[in-house]
Amino acid sequence: MVSRIIPVEAFDLVIFGGTGDLARRKILPGLFRRYCAGQMPDGARVIGAARSDMDAAGYKDMVADAIREFGGGRSCEDGTLDAFLDRLHYVAIDARGETGWSELTDLMRDSVQVRAYYFSVAPSLFGDLAERLHSHGLADDQSRIVVEKPFGRDLQTARALNASLAEHFDESQIYRIDHYLGKETVQNLMAVRFGNTLFEPLWNAQYVDHIQITVAETVGVGGRGEYYDKSGAMRDMVQNHLMQLLCLIAMEPPAKFDPGAVRDEKLKVIRALDKVEPHHIVRGQYAAGPDNPDFREAVGDARSKTESFVAMKVGISNWRWAGIPFYLRTGKRMSARSSEITVVFKARNHSIFEEDGEDHRNVLSIRLQPNEGITMKVTIKEPGPGGMRLVDVPLDMSFAEALGEDGGDPPDAYERLIMDVIRGNQTLFMRGDEVEAAWAWTDPIIDGWTARGDVPKPYDSGSNGPTDADQLLARDGRIWREVRP
DSSP: OOOOOOOOOOEEEEEETTTSHHIIIIIHHHHHHHHHTTOSOTTOEEEEEESSOOOHHHHHHHHHHHHHHHSTTOOOSSSHHHHHHTTEEEEEOOTTSSTTHHHHHHHSOSSOSEEEEEEOSOGGGHHHHHHHHHHTTOOOTTEEEEEESOOOSSHHHHHHHHHHHHTTSOGGGEEEEOGGGGSHHHHHHHHHHHSOTTTGGGOSTTTEEEEEEEEEOSOOOGGGHHHHHHHHHIIIIIIIIIHHHHHHHHOOOOSSSSHHHHHHHHHHHHHHBOOOOGGGEEEEEEOOBTTBOOHHHHHTOTTOOOOSEEEEEEOBOSTTTTTOOEEEEEESSBSSOEEEEEEEEOOOSOOSOTTOOSOOOOEEEEEEESSOEEEEEEEEEOSSSSSOOEEEEEEEEEHHHHHGGGGOOOOOHHHHHHHHHHHTOOTTSBOHHHHHHHHHHHHHHHHHHHHHTOOOEEEOTTBSSOHHHHHHHHTTTOOOOOOOO
8 A cells, every 4th residue: 555645845833832841742753753754845944932041952952852752763863863953943932022033033934835833832822922923024824823722711712812813813824733633543534434335324313323432541630730620621621622523423524525614514513512401411520549649639629629520411403413312421540541432323123033132233433542443343143053143243443453564654643733734734623613612512511510519429540430420321221332441
């Protein structure tokens, strides 16, 4: 199998927050991997910009250390790393002042086709950076900005953030990045649905019984306690990551595979979401485990009512999905790290195998992490004599096994999305109206918790969340799919 790589133009990429944790762990190692894959053309440059007072040599040393630690085993001893570091520059800059901006202006080139600015900083600085890029003549029609979540903390702040960016950049120049959309399996979800005659005719209320979306983490809040206590699982995970997965699994086929068409269909899903009743939501807080404090101790607030776990039953009022429940679940300190979408199809209307009393159903599982892949559970005859005994077996496609060496070295989510920014492809990025629609659906849920004084249910670290989450499905005669490592 030969992969077709779309070339990119020469570019200048400025990483604001270029010495921060995200830049060290993901952005810079990802760029190095793309360089090794031949996707950084001659003349492409990466410019780190941050408050840290260091020179170019010190920045290159920091980046080299980050690549050795987080570069995924890429060889750094054959001269490739040195060649990549030669493309790096650094500017000490003040996002809210004037320090460093003249130096950055002098460093930028008029000859390149693409100028991209990655805002790897707190959202409170987005507006300041956009304004200074504009005032110093660094924002033109070819410029693009990349902004990290959170995109506000409610509808009001999201609108304000969008308005602030829109003062200096057109919507076509703004790339709101959600790394979940860069995962290979998430994109394969669209290929499975819209590239195969087999699935799309069955992708509706007539054949689907229900759909589960689970994003489970084994880690706690770690060093993000202050942020997480103000955010919680609903704002941190459901409003963006799970919402995006829900949109991709539920959206109508776009007229064509381009950014506008795909994002139009995703927006329609969000606007069709039903109001979630309080008894269809379960919140939880993890308790202390053998090796970890409980949630309240981790965030430093003994009275915190913030959730580390959310499970909910969601409906979509449109022709395709009316009456079909979508069960969403996410939490920290759970039994295994796993992100999976499960499509459970309805039982047969009639079984000719009268002696078989089991409820055999086809189940399609799309696994996002770890071990990305797709599994389809089908029913066959159990081998051997003794009559027609049925057994369920998986048709399993692990991407690593199926593609093997010919599959190359697929990029991780950040690598793919950064290259999409350079190519000008917004398909896998959220549009402003999409973000606002998601908050418009989320805000009433959070406001309801506050108004009622709801307290999250405790759950054991290393479990699958509060037992109330199991009851959420049990009331409908269903069970959660097992969280597997």
